[in-house]
Amino acid sequence: MDKPALKQPILIELDAECRQEHLDKVEAWFKNVQLTQASFRQLLEDTVDKTRSLT
Amino acid sequence: MPTTARPLVDANDVVVPDGYEVEAVMVGLSLPTDVTVADDGTVFVSEGGSSWPTRPYMPARVIALHPNGEVEAITMNVHAGPRGITWYNGELYMAFKGGYHMQLAKYNLETGKLTILIDKVPSGGWHEPGGPIFGPDGLMYFGHGSVSQQGVSLPAGFTVDLAKHPLAHDVPGQDITLTGNNVWSRDPRKPYAYLTLTGPFKPFGTRSEKGEVIKGELWCNSAVWRCKPDGTNVELLAWGIRNPFGMAINEQGELYVSDNDFEEKGERAVALDPDRIWHIKNASQPFGSVTTPDWYGFPDIYGDGLPVNHEKHLPLKGKAAELFIQDPPPWAGPAAFLEQPHSCMCRMDFSRSDFFGHRGELFVTEWGTLAPLNSPREEDLDHGFRVIRVDVKEGTSELFMHNRIMGPASAHGGGGIERPVSCRFSPDGKSLYVLDFGVAHISEGSMFGFAHTGVLWKITKKEMSHG
Structure with missing residues (x-):
């Protein structure tokens, strides 16, 4: 983090390298969310088929 | 700025007197959650962080x-987020939230040693720690809001809090008898649309019975305490405060706390409840002498003193609230100050400086409304998003910091303030730091x-010219 110029705000991790790191982390998180949701959906579909076979 | 949610920050769009x-x-x-300033002028800002799977880390x-x-950046390798921070006697005191208990800790910057002082306040739900702050008596004052949003653990809080802490619940500060009123809701623990009953002061999905007595505890929530700086000799001053997020003590040693109103939605909806600032009168009693905490009304009394089932406060959205406590303790109101509903008054500080001005007045940040998420009323859409100064003796307020166009900057494309969450005067009395949480987009459902x-703003009194 750099020393500030007078009356200039300090930017906290807003440089290009940090921004890319943040975006990469969020992308990984979104992929994890997608995987979790897809797994749940598959589980639900499998359960529905089993329920139908019992009726 | 590279952040597309807040592309512009410009002090020229902010109005101060x-x-x-x-x-x-x-x-x-x-x-960001809080700001404090050391005697040498070092400014500390806490960032709450997130380790919950429902958000990016x-x-x-x-x-x-x-x-x-x-x-x-000071990282402490803790599994919780710092909420309140304050500099006192060369160390950084903090409140952590993130588990079943709120923790109070102190951190020594020279040695890097983190000492947990208290690890007993029942947490893990919706509302936040208050403080810690220190009074002129050298005692540490702190608080914690309720686990529940509306007086009972409900699915609205389940997406983030109760899913991680399914056994969390509110705890009273005095023995109370329940009315037996419970609340029906969906049960998000089940794969289908099952319903369940939940009672007050119970984990989600646990019903209460009429006449059931819940024992009051020192370690309750919706409460305010004080203790020695090492965390010993803890004294419960008050309970029944929904979210005592802001705490401030004036030069006379009087303690005031901010408190946020009920929400007008869901299975126990409450309408037109004002935000408020309470005077915690027990804080003026000698340390160690408070045998009975004062009760400020949560979960059954509005900020204006009416019961939650009063016809004046029936909701337009959601199911109307019923009373939970039979024969409640005496109400410790009225409030020192009432504000528009959903202004979301947050942290605050008293001016102690003749140079800065308004000495003795309370400067209060207003994070701003969560409407239309928590209120269906159009008039609630622009409440907050500013800093006010409050005369706590008269119960009046004046604007101190706001945008040229009222409301958050993101609503109209300006570079001004978004959501003020904390403010603190510098020890030299020349400046007021205002911490701006940053952008939060609200819709009817999320x-x-x-x-x-987030942005840290600094308001300084201009030096008079003598030439």
């Missing part, structure tokens, strides 16, 4: 801005907070 100037000091903060840390302009959009 004549004789004061405002500047942005730090930009790009993530979910963010580190919990404290950012220090030293007087020479150097910035350092809220999105944007990391890297």
